Amino acid sequence: MTGPRRRPRRPAAKSGKTLLVRGVGKLADVGDYNALVSATMTEDVWQAQVIKEAMEQGWMVVHYRKALRQSGGYSTPVQGHKGAPDLLMARAGVVLHVELKTDTGRLSKEQKRWRDEIGPAQWRLWRPRDRDAVWAELAASPPPPGRRAAAA
Incomplete structure (x- = not known):
């Protein structure tokens, strides 16, 4: 028995094409769809x-x-201050603290303090x-010594 089929990763669509999106109708441009x-x-x-x-x-x-x-x-079982960034990332001596939000999401007072x-x-x-x-940005930083990042 084989595992679940995975879709191949597709590059972002290019502008200049007209799309028909189910439930939305005709979009003038692929950029509209991406938005x-x-x-x-x-x-x-x-x-x-x-x-x-x-990764x-x-x-x-x-x-x-x-x-x-x-x-x-729901709660996050950690000790300390509220509002810590969503992700802690490290590669080749570079450390990033990343807060993820939707396009309309807002930072809380605690998240702003962490940022500062x-x-x-x-x-x-x-x-x-x-x-x-x-x-x-994820691709730009150098990969760790002895490791290569996936081809872009």
């Missing part, structure tokens, strides 16, 4: 995409998942609309 996908993407889906791409590029990545409590609420304390050299806010820039 629609970006605008409706959940943070969990965005996070999964970022983690996958980062393919040779980054070490950690995310602390929320746990369901008996009361039905970490500083712009290591703190990032990544949104689905910035996908191309995020992928470029």
Whole structure:
């Protein structure tokens, strides 16, 4: 028995084409479609995409998942200050603290404090609309010694 089939990774669509999208209608441009996908993407889906791409590029990545409590609420079982960034990433001496948000998500007061304390050299806010820039940053940093990142 074989495992589940995986779709091959497709490059981002190029502008200049007209698309028909089920449930939406005709979009004038592929850019409209990409904007629609970006605008409706959940943070969990965005996070999964970022983690996958980062690992393919040779980054070490950690995310602390929320746990369901008996009361039905969620909590992240860590000690310390609230609002820590979603991802901690490292590669070749470069460390990034990444906060992920939807295209319309806002930083909490605690997340802004983390941003200010970490500083712009290591703190990032990544949104689905910035996908191309995020992928470029993940690919740009040098891979660790003795390891090569996946071909772009």
